[in-house]
Amino acid sequence: MADLDELYREIILDHYRNPRRRGTLHGPHVHAEGVNPSCGDEFALDLRIEDGVVTDVAIQGQGCSISQASGSMMAEAILGKEVPAVEDLMAKFRLMMGIDEGDSPIDPNRPGSVLGDLEALQGVRRFPVRIKCADLPWTTLADALAKAEAGT
Amino acid sequence: MADLDELYREIILDHYRNPRRRGTLHGPHVHAEGVNPSCGDEFALDLRIEDGVVTDVAIQGQGCSISQASGSMMAEAILGKEVPAVEDLMAKFRLMMGIDEGDSPIDPNRPGSVLGDLEALQGVRRFPVRIKCADLPWTTLADALAKAEAGT
Amino acid sequence: MTDLGDVRGDFPLLGRTFEGRPLVYLDSAATTQKPHRVIETIDRYYRELNANVHRGAYRLSAAATDAYEEARAKVARFIGAGSPEEVVFTRGATTALNHVAYGWGLHRLGSGDRILLTVMEHHSNIVPWQMVARLTGAELVYLDVDDEYRVDLSNLDELLDERVKIVSVSGMSNVTGALGPVAELAEAVADTEAVLVVDGAQLVPHAPVDVAALGADFLAFSGHKMLGPTGIGVLWGRPERLADLEPTEGGGEMIVDVTLTDAKWAPVPHRFEAGTPPIAQAIGLGAAVDYLEDLGMDAVRAHEEAITAYALDRLSEIPDLTVYGPRDVATRGGAVSFELGDIHAHDLATILDEHGVAVRAGHHCAKPLMRRLGAVATTRASFYVYNVAEDVDRLVEALWKAREVFGLD
Amino acid sequence: MTDLGDVRGDFPLLGRTFEGRPLVYLDSAATTQKPHRVIETIDRYYRELNANVHRGAYRLSAAATDAYEEARAKVARFIGAGSPEEVVFTRGATTALNHVAYGWGLHRLGSGDRILLTVMEHHSNIVPWQMVARLTGAELVYLDVDDEYRVDLSNLDELLDERVKIVSVSGMSNVTGALGPVAELAEAVADTEAVLVVDGAQLVPHAPVDVAALGADFLAFSGHKMLGPTGIGVLWGRPERLADLEPTEGGGEMIVDVTLTDAKWAPVPHRFEAGTPPIAQAIGLGAAVDYLEDLGMDAVRAHEEAITAYALDRLSEIPDLTVYGPRDVATRGGAVSFELGDIHAHDLATILDEHGVAVRAGHHCAKPLMRRLGAVATTRASFYVYNVAEDVDRLVEALWKAREVFGLD
Ligand SMILES: Cc1ncc(COP(=O)(O)O)c(C=O)c1O
Numbered sequence A, B: 001m002a003d004l005d006e007l008y009r010e011i012i013l014d015h016y017r018n019p020r021r022r023g024t025l026h027g028p029h030v031h032a033e034g035v036n037p038s039c040g041d042e043f044a045l046d047l048r049i050e051d052g053v054v055t056d057v058a059i060q061g062q063g064c065s066i067s068q069a070s071g072s073m074m075a076e077a078i079l080g081k082e083v084p085a086v087e088d089l090m091a092k093f094r095l096m097m098g099i100d101e102g103d104s105p106i107d108p109n110r111p112g113s114v115l116g117d118l119e120a121l122q123g124v125r126r127f128p129v130r131i132k133c134a135d136l137p138w139t140t141l142a143d144a145l146a147k148a149e150a151g152t
Numbered sequence C, D: 001m002t003d004l005g006d007v008r009g010d011f012p013l014l015g016r017t018f019e020g021r022p023l024v025y026l027d028s029a030a031t032t033q034k035p036h037r038v039i040e041t042i043d044r045y046y047r048e049l050n051a052n053v054h055r056g057a058y059r060l061s062a063a064a065t066d067a068y069e070e071a072r073a074k075v076a077r078f079i080g081a082g083s084p085e086e087v088v089f090t091r092g093a094t095t096a097l098n099h100v101a102y103g104w105g106l107h108r109l110g111s112g113d114r115i116l117l118t119v120m121e122h123h124s125n126i127v128p129w130q131m132v133a134r135l136t137g138a139e140l141v142y143l144d145v146d147d148e149y150r151v152d153l154s155n156l157d158e159l160l161d162e163r164v165k166i167v168s169v170s171g172m173s174n175v176t177g178a179l180g181p182v183a184e185l186a187e188a189v190a191d192t193e194a195v196l197v198v199d200g201a202q203l204v205p206h207a208p209v210d211v212a213a214l215g216a217d218f219l220a221f222s223g224h225k226m227l228g229p230t231g232i233g234v235l236w237g238r239p240e241r242l243a244d245l246e247p248t249e250g251g252g253e254m255i256v257d258v259t260l261t262d263a264k265w266a267p268v269p270h271r272f273e274a275g276t277p278p279i280a281q282a283i284g285l286g287a288a289v290d291y292l293e294d295l296g297m298d299a300v301r302a303h304e305e306a307i308t309a310y311a312l313d314r315l316s317e318i319p320d321l322t323v324y325g326p327r328d329v330a331t332r333g334g335a336v337s338f339e340l341g342d343i344h345a346h347d348l349a350t351i352l353d354e355h356g357v358a359v360r361a362g363h364h365c366a367k368p369l370m371r372r373l374g375a376v377a378t379t380r381a382s383f384y385v386y387n388v389a390e391d392v393d394r395l396v397e398a399l400w401k402a403r404e405v406f407g408l409d
């Protein structure tokens, strides 16, 4: 059951049990919601972008450890980043998870160097039914970015 | 193909091509209609019963040689009979065709002695899908008798 | 534990192994595995008998028609119907329920009328009624469940007023396993104008059902949940109710005549079977019914009570595990939903799956009930004729492993 | 005659003999025989893969879901759909047509609106529209057929006015074999508000179909008429049309959320697949599509033209035989209806059956067309990939015998 230990790494359970940036934003922001119809997982986020920079983010939702940890890590990772950097992160994440085709960007010799904590989600790749759990916050983020762009 | 020759005896084709008592009745009578939904065969009859005797009968309909010949022979057979005799004929016919369970009433040594021309329909028994064709006029007759009885 | 004998060998899929361990299949409430007899009946149908029914004037087609109608007679006998004509073949329980919702409700309900359901219903016994309510202006009202997960009848008298034209209830919950109050509702409805519809998707596979005694007007169930193929279900109806039900699908085979402007319906049950029916699937369901009758539905039920009792017992050993469902096995079936600590149902299912134990996780198509229970998602183990005590042991073992993975101590 | 090679050996049922003579199966317009590949795919599904789809959090269920969705993708590719989401699995062509009639018509039609059909339609493409017309107050209008058995478009301009909201036409008649005027109607409809529905039950199995070029908004067809199992059919729709189609069945799997009062639909196509779908049947249809693609639909069509030409030719040898259908094989498919002297179709079918030739007799679920043709019942021989010239010869031989039995000279 080594695969299971890879899947449920300490850090994932930590983000699941103590999600970062949980809450809602006040003031100007965009809001996007995602749901995984096959399992019922829900994720939502409030995103504030100012001068092309993510200046605040808050997440809501409920679901499995993978979707909620993925969302929590994502929120931390995007805060303070410029939109193109967020998009780059998103692309790298999708490559790492095997959602988009292409080589994984992760450097096996320097764990954490490319995607930080998010690299802990690599174990999900061995569980194809769970990949969409990990991806849910990211499709919701893409939605939020599209809204933000449409709003400007 | 001996079975086929048994099925399509001369006399059946004759009744098919020259149906007896085809038409409609005027004056008091009951009318009943039957349809075989699986093949579309139609049969209808007008029946006049006076003092418990079938004093006139006329048939209408379209369909295969078996259903139409059966109706034509039936019309001839019941004309002039008292209602109980008609019912007896009906019961014997159904036994002969294997529709009702029981021994066939037909005397193999004296063909035609029990049911007259109708005995020519015995060949239909070997063609189970066609038995309901032969039976259609008789279920219609049963309907007509019921109507006649209800009317008195 | 069981009077059924060793039936596992009859189910080829249960011989599959996952990473060296035999599969423990605990998702029969979603769909059951199929015995050889059913698989081979379907196979043989296509190899030896395949032809369209009610149409051909050749022997092959007549033989296919006989086999199809014989399956109808088998199903009728299995549920105690008065005649095969009371049995309508549908695509599944969902379609059967929609037939009633649309065929009865759409033509009879109006604004001010009410449909009485319970909060423990499966979406298939809620959504069709919502759709028809929207089209007719009728309103839905619900019976609640009590702390024992049973339908709460305390306010039945109040709810069942003259506005209620349809009562529809599950015979057995696919989430809590609780038996529905069919007898009580039948009695209450008898004094009213309302018809009683029973969603038998879980009941019919798991307990002896005799429609002559059930008190329902309509009963819906699915073949695939009772060892039969997918793509087939049944709507049973009292003859006088079926006679008054409007067909909801038009097409070939359900008519006696069609003109450019009008059509005349065929007799019941063909009226409700528009187009080419699921022929092979009906015949396959007939084989499933034969198999269940050979086991005996009393024995099936006894086995289910025994294995459910054993499972509830063993699950109670596990700390932080909450079962959503009645404790008394006499009042329930073999669908056992639970939560384990803060482990989300999906995570739990993944961990169990890694241990070769197949369970379902989620809302089980019963979101209103889940909300009522205060659960978002549960894990569900559900049992059927082929499950044995060892399956429960494997489940329990894997649950302990899940505690480890999630660091529950 | 054929580029298909000897495929008969692929069809186990065609190896059956009746009283010593191999079966000549000429009823493929009613339902086709199934190749080993399809039968075995279904068998293997139940033995190795059986689980409910879109539900489980375990590998077996994920594998079943993948297989089910892969079948959708195969069907989409087969008909040239832009994406698998354009393909809805139904119980059959009849159900697919009812989905459109109810899901589009019920919600959009009103008194004064019109539905334009043709007199050559199958009951499955008439009765649903009659039912919806009755519920909405809409009216049916019909295009006639001409002396060549083709749909008569001479008064199309007149009939296709702004009141027409739906046009529904068969791609190929199951009685006369005539191809429907899909291209012409597509062009005419393009300038109007109306949607074009194509009943592809006979077209899709027998000719290459590319929905990107067809010009239709919806296309319905059945698996069992194209080498697939019973119990499965397809509704294809343009994405923007499917998005506007209302679901006609409620239940599990077709929602993203359900509350006591309301439900939110799942995305297309799941929105139209309430309840447990015909899983094994969809996967079986996928195998049928694989088989047809291996043959090549151009070759299938070429073979059909060739055998139909041969059949029409040989039938013309027989005195008193009237064929109801176009002579030019480029404008028709392989369903050949005929009458022989005063021999009723049922008698003829019985005689042919005694000679091992299976044909259909009756109204072929197209009573309005039969009335238009002035025929009450016809005998129909219909051809598919496994039929060879010798089948036609056996048919002709048996027809001569029928003349003898009925004493035609
Ligand atoms: C032209 C046509 N349309 C519709 C149908 C209905 O198909 P199904 O009976 O498979 O639903 C058929 C077949 O009977 C047909 O030939």
Ligand SMILES: Cc1ncc(COP(=O)(O)O)c(C=O)c1O
Residues within 6 Å of the ligand: C029, C030, C092, C093, C094, C095, C122, C124, C125, C170, C172, C173, C174, C199, C201, C202, C222, C224, C365, D252, D274, D275, D276, D277
């Ligand atoms: C209680 C109940 N009702 C209805 C259904 C619907 O059955 P199906 O999906 O076979 O149509 C199910 C199964 O999912 C069920 O458990």
